[in-house]
Amino acid sequence: MNILVLGGGGREHALAWAIKQNPKCDRLIVAPGNAGIALIAECADLKAENGALVVRFCEENAIDFVVIGPEGPLAAGVADALRGAGIACFGPSAAAARLEASKAFTKEICDAVGAPTAGWARFDNATDARSYITDKGLPLVIKADGLAAGKGVVIPETIDEALDAVKAMFGGNYDAAGSTVVIEEFMQGEEASFFVLVDGETCLPIGTAQDHKRVGEGDTGPNTGGMGAYSPAPVLTEALQEQAMAQIIRPMMAEMARRGMPYQGVLYAGLMIDKEQTRLVEYNVRFGDPECQVLMMRLGAQALDLMLACAEGRLEGCRVNWADDHAITVVMAANGYPGAYEKGSEIRGLDDLTADSRNMVFHAGTKNDHGRVVANGGRVLNVTARANSLREAHARAYAMLDGIDWPGGFCRSDIGWRAL
Numbered sequence: 001m002n003i004l005v006l007g008g009g010g011r012e013h014a015l016a017w018a019i020k021q022n023p024k025c026d027r028l029i030v031a032p033g034n035a036g037i038a039l040i041a042e043c044a045d046l047k048a049e050n051g052a053l054v055v056r057f058c059e060e061n062a063i064d065f066v067v068i069g070p071e072g073p074l075a076a077g078v079a080d081a082l083r084g085a086g087i088a089c090f091g092p093s094a095a096a097a098r099l100e101a102s103k104a105f106t107k108e109i110c111d112a113v114g115a116p117t118a119g120w121a122r123f124d125n126a127t128d129a130r131s132y133i134t135d136k137g138l139p140l141v142i143k144a145d146g147l148a149a150g151k152g153v154v155i156p157e158t159i160d161e162a163l164d165a166v167k168a169m170f171g172g173n174y175d176a177a178g179s180t181v182v183i184e185e186f187m188q189g190e191e192a193s194f195f196v197l198v199d200g201e202t203c204l205p206i207g208t209a210q211d212h213k214r215v216g217e218g219d220t221g222p223n224t225g226g227m228g229a230y231s232p233a234p235v236l237t238e239a240l241q242e243q244a245m246a247q248i249i250r251p252m253m254a255e256m257a258r259r260g261m262p263y264q265g266v267l268y269a270g271l272m273i274d275k276e277q278t279r280l281v282e283y284n285v286r287f288g289d290p291e292c293q294v295l296m297m298r299l300g301a302q303a304l305d306l307m308l309a310c311a312e313g314r315l316e317g318c319r320v321n322w323a324d325d326h327a328i329t330v331v332m333a334a335n336g337y338p339g340a341y342e343k344g345s346e347i348r349g350l351d352d353l354t355a356d357s358r359n360m361v362f363h364a365g366t367k368n369d370h371g372r373v374v375a376n377g378g379r380v381l382n383v384t385a386r387a388n389s390l391r392e393a394h395a396r397a398y399a400m401l402d403g404i405d406w407p408g409g410f411c412r413s414d415i416g417w418r419a420l
Contacts (some may be wrong), residue, residue, distance in 0.1 A: 007069025009366035011289035014296040021301035036363025051081025060231030095261040113251035139186035189274030200262035200317035228415030231294040294327035344407030
């Protein structure tokens, strides 16, 4: 098969790596890719959010299957364009992608089926939102309704901070994403990630993970796109997974189908766990980043078979062949991240590291500069290891980190601390 992966981050490097293990893959193209992806696949300069251009590229390159990595192309309807042209693809329609593109929409679906989630209110102006905050008091969670690259969520520590967040959202700091604001009840508990494939009817759980959003040790400092992750997440027991499937996932997917927008792709449910109960925090309509990296290390070649079955409506009867293993990924970020950071610093030592099914460095924000690998983003590398225990995987990953010479970057030393 000729396969195209859309995207150029660590998630897409992990997807490409897993797909490449499968003998069904004859030719692999990633658009736009990065310096690490270029070592295992062809990279193409392609505007991933333009459905017409993506379809034309697929026709010109005899692409059989497209895996859409980021949320942007999904919200823009690229999956619709591909299916309309008869090209198989992995990812939901634009209508179904509203589960990530609009937090208020997701809350409405929750309410329609009685799925457990936080209490919420929606606002289209700052005056009403500020009054609500003043009346309710803290703790609250304030969210830009639309896509904000993972940065549109504020958990304020003071009323003034809450009011400032509302002002920033309605003031255009998140562009159109902040034109509507959702304010939620603050949920106590421990958060974990639950990944389910859905083919429009059948829902197949494929794994759990837990990430580390805060930039600093001990989960301190500002939120980021994720500083590391591990899989499986012990907090999401089999009983809690089945509870989430019965009370949240299956009812909501049935409601989506009833509304004429059946979901097809991976559904990433952020779950809050407290007192042996799960509640939905939010959905993402694509693999998480960096959670995808640990999932792909554990799934390997079967990831492509599962994604194909999902795209072709064949999930019923499929099963995931899990080894009794653990994986961990540690993000190396540019100094200053998640604030201002510089690009262009050279990263050395990568060629000397082992790259196999148990040890991988997935590139996120890198580029090739005349033979040198240089930083080209905030989150730059995902140092990933798989082993029989989380402690062993942790040791492997940090041993690899010691071999990377990059004074312009940093990482957290405590990834996996909750489980360890």
